[in-house]
Amino acid sequence: MDAQQPERKTLSATEVGALAHLYRxxxxxxxxxxxxxxxxxxxxxxxxxxxxxxxFSSPDASPVPLILVGVLIVFFLMLEARRYRYFNVxxxxxxxxxxxxxxxxxxxxxxxxxxxxxxxxAEDYWRPRYHVSLIVATGRRVRRNYFWILLIQTLAYAxxxxxxxxxxxxxxxxxxxxxxxxVPGELVVACGVLYxxxxxxxxLWSWLGDRRKAGHxxxxxxxx
Numbered sequence: 733m734d735a736q737q738p739e740r741k742t743l744s745a746t747e748v749g750a751l752a753h754l755y756r757x758x759x760x761x762x763x764x765x766x767x768x769x770x771x772x773x774x775x776x777x778x779x780x781x782x783x784x785x786x787x788f789s790s791p792d793a794s795p796v797p798l799i800l801v802g803v804l805i806v807f808f809l810m811l812e813a814r815r816y817r818y819f820n821v822x823x824x825x826x827x828x829x830x831x832x833x834x835x836x837x838x839x840x841x842x843x844x845x846x847x848x849x850x851x852x853x854a855e856d857y858w859r860p861r862y863h864v865s866l867i868v869a870t871g872r873r874v875r876r877n878y879f880w881i882l883l884i885q886t887l888a889y890a891x892x893x894x895x896x897x898x899x900x901x902x903x904x905x906x907x908x909x910x911x912x913x914x915v916p917g918e919l920v921v922a923c924g925v926l927y928x929x930x931x932x933x934x935x936l937w938s939w940l941g942d943r944r945k946a947g948h949x950x951x952x953x954x955x956x
Contacts, residue, residue, distance in 0.1 A: 743843060751833060758826040765819035772812040773877050779804045780881055784888055791897040796912060798889040799920070802927065805885065809878050813870040817862045824863050828853055871938025874931050882931055889924065 743751070783801035787793055832849035836842060864872075874882070893900070893909045900906050910917030 743845065751829065755826060755829045755834075758822050758829070762819055762822035762826055765815060765822060768815050769812055769819060769873075772808045772815065773881075776805050776808040776878065776881050779808075780885055783885075787888065787892055788896075793896070795889055795892040795896075795909070798885060798892060799912070799924075802885060805878070805881060809870065809873060812873050812877075813866055816869045816873055817864060817866065820863050820869070821860065825853065825856060828856075867934060868938045868941055871934040871936070872942075874935040875939060878931070879935065882928070886924070886928055 779801050783797040786797045787795050828849065832847065832853075833843060836844045893906055900909070907917035907921065910920045912920055
């Protein structure tokens with residue numbers, strides 16, 4: 733059986749400099765991908781704004797644009813969740829170096845290589861992988877950005893049905909206004925409720941997962 737290699741206890745000045753440059757590169761990449769996240773959010777906001785303008789342009793305007801814009805919002809959300817998974821890789825690496833290299837060096841004047849954090853970082857470079865699933869990434873984006881977009885879309889649609897062209901007098905009138913061609917209003921409203929519950933479920937799933945991970949992970953862990 734091969735003998736285990738002795739664990740490293742020190743870094744040379746060249747290696748410390750290289751690690752600092754590596755950290756700077758990871759921060760740059762995470763910043764670039766963070767900007768891409770903002771871009772998709774802006775697209776969702778703009779398209780929702782256009783749908784609101786069309787739907788509320790007159791009392792007789794159709795509420796259908798507020799439903800159709802949901803397709804675009806979902807597309808942008810899934811695109812943003814995919815981008816978030818990439819962003820999270822670079823962010824996690826940078827944060828890992830902050831908590832295991834820079835923070836101990838600033839606090840104790842020691843890099844603490846005996847904790848073996850550099851092996852974890854090296855493994856992440858040798859075998860790169862996503863640190864969060866698509867479901868978790870989607871839930872995080874809903875919680876942090878798309879909750880408000882989806883809330884405005886839902887309230888706007890409900891408000892449009894209730895006040896235009898005149899205030900509703902009963903629930904049957906609400907369902908009648910929700911009709912889309914041959915599709916009955918009851919089915920449209922039911923799909924809308926399912927739409928909201930689905931994204932709430934994604935958000936709750938990721939929130940519970942993050943809490944569970946924070947509760948069972950090591951104190952200074954930050955990968956993912």
